[in-house]
Amino acid sequence: MASLMETLAIATTGMQAQSERLRFVSENVANEDTPGYRRKVTSFEEVVEAGRRTGMVQTGPVELDQSALARIHDPGHPLADQNGYYDGSNVNLVVEIADAREAQRSYEANLRVFDQARKMSQSLLELLRR
Amino acid sequence: MDIKSTLAANAYSGAKPATSVGSAKEGNSAAGLVQSFSETLRESEETAKKAMTGEADPQALVQALAETQLAVEAAVTVRDRVVEAYQEILRMPV
Numbered sequence: 252m253a254s255l256m257e258t259l260a261i262a263t264t265g266m267q268a269q270s271e272r273l274r275f276v277s278e279n280v281a282n283e284d285t286p287g288y289r290r291k292v293t294s295f296e297e298v299v300e301a302g303r304r305t306g307m308v309q310t311g312p313v314e315l316d317q318s319a320l321a322r323i324h325d326p327g328h329p330l331a332d333q334n335g336y337y338d339g340s341n342v343n344l345v346v347e348i349a350d351a352r353e354a355q356r357s358y359e360a361n362l363r364v365f366d367q368a369r370k371m372s373q374s375l376l377e378l379l380r381r
Numbered sequence: 382m383d384i385k386s387t388l389a390a391n392a393y394s395g396a397k398p399a400t401s402v403g404s405a406k407e408g409n410s411a412a413g414l415v416q417s418f419s420e421t422l423r424e425s426e427e428t429a430k431k432a433m434t435g436e437a438d439p440q441a442l443v444q445a446l447a448e449t450q451l452a453v454e455a456a457v458t459v460r461d462r463v464v465e466a467y468q469e470i471l472r473m474p475v
Binding site: 256260266267270365369372373376379380 | 448
């Protein structure tokens, strides 16, 4: 029973980490038109408690994508230099959509594991009732 | 006749420990069980409060509620078993 309870806790941390990831994706999508914005990349790491690996997951520190910013030609823009170019963001919507879909799939997988563990413990208790 | 009643009393006192409500060790483990059960309930209540005020994730709330549900189910099942056993004893022809 204890390991099933641990499974519930681990699946919960997985769901929390994936929702955090989706939050960063939404920040990237929202700031697609922000000049000079660098997309945020989510990193995951295992939770270590008192030197012991717990198997739970958490999001690490936020990292910024260091790839080149898009050069956008718009002479009327207030940030434009003498050639008429300014730095846009390095957000690619296709990448963000793929990332969001990945987060969704992983969330669903964790949800399935959660439900599975719950059903297993329930059926174990059901056995006592007969 | 006198000897027989003494024997009966001896047998009764000999059998009495078997019906006493658990040894010290058993009592401790049962108390620990109840303790952890109430702990689970208290934790889930706190998580529910936190989720309502936006401090905790909905995922944590769902996890706490699922754990509480399992704990309550286990407790109810054990209680049903105990009551059933007690009734079985009451039905025993004397």
